[in-house]
Amino acid sequence: MKAAIFDLDGTLVDSAPDIALAINRLLADRDVPAQDVSFIERFIGEGARTLVLKLYAALGVDAANLDADVARYLAYYRANPVENSRLYADAGPALATLHAAGIRLGVCTNKQQELAEIVLDRLGLLPLISVVVGADTTPYTKPDPRPLLHTVAALGVGPDETVFVGDTGIDRDCAAAAGIRCRIVDWGTGRDVAVADGMRLTRFADLLPGPAGAT
Ligand SMILES: O=C(O)COP(=O)(O)O
Numbered sequence: 066m067k068a069a070i071f072d073l074d075g076t077l078v079d080s081a082p083d084i085a086l087a088i089n090r091l092l093a094d095r096d097v098p099a100q101d102v103s104f105i106e107r108f109i110g111e112g113a114r115t116l117v118l119k120l121y122a123a124l125g126v127d128a129a130n131l132d133a134d135v136a137r138y139l140a141y142y143r144a145n146p147v148e149n150s151r152l153y154a155d156a157g158p159a160l161a162t163l164h165a166a167g168i169r170l171g172v173c174t175n176k177q178q179e180l181a182e183i184v185l186d187r188l189g190l191l192p193l194i195s196v197v198v199g200a201d202t203t204p205y206t207k208p209d210p211r212p213l214l215h216t217v218a219a220l221g222v223g224p225d226e227t228v229f230v231g232d233t234g235i236d237r238d239c240a241a242a243a244g245i246r247c248r249i250v251d252w253g254t255g256r257d258v259a260v261a262d263g264m265r266l267t268r269f270a271d272l273l274p275g276p277a278g279a280t
Pocket residue numbers: 072073074075109110111112113116173174175176177
């Protein structure tokens with residue numbers, strides 16, 4: 066393995082509390098009661114627009130001004146992107162070890178690229194990541210395989226030398242369409258995703274080559 070590419074929300078970072086904060090500010094503007102983080106979390110993974118659209122559908126909120134509402138949600142989220150967000154599991158030490166071992170690291174997320182970079186920076190991971198591809202980096206978003214293939218190409222490795230780590234069926238399907246090996250994390254919403262044998266990842270250290278890891 067020469068490179069490891071990570072999804073961001075739900076995989077590296079438990080960002081749901083800050084996303085929920087911004088969503089609940091948006092809902093308050095619409096006179097809709099605040100929702101639990103665990104409820105909002107179910108709609109994260111397909112980008113901001115789909116998040117608001119699916120949430121509105123679930124709550125019976127009128128989506129006639131969706132574009133303006135998505136823009137307002139993003140403005141709220143940008144204002145406070147890392148108040149309560151935390152790294153999952155052993156992300157900090159394991160990514161540092163992978164980086165030190167010469168493995169190229171990338172992020173492929175359906176979050177906007179700049180927001181992803183802000184979150185990664187604030188949580189101390191950005192210096193380890195060579196390439197960040199977000200929802201607005203290419204004309205496509207996951208599960209389309211092209212953002213992931215773009216990340217692989219930008220890292221300068223071959224698809225068969227890479228593993229992609231994610232937390233949703235969208236990540237799993239994106240990796241399958243790109244022909245890239247995939248691991249799905251065993252925390253957050255990742256636990257609910259159906260995976261084939263050997264796809265489950267219980268700690269990032271298991272990505273390390275050699276005796277410390279299983280890859
Ligand atoms: O912002 C989102 O919808 C999800 O982003 P992710 O691709 O990092 O999970």
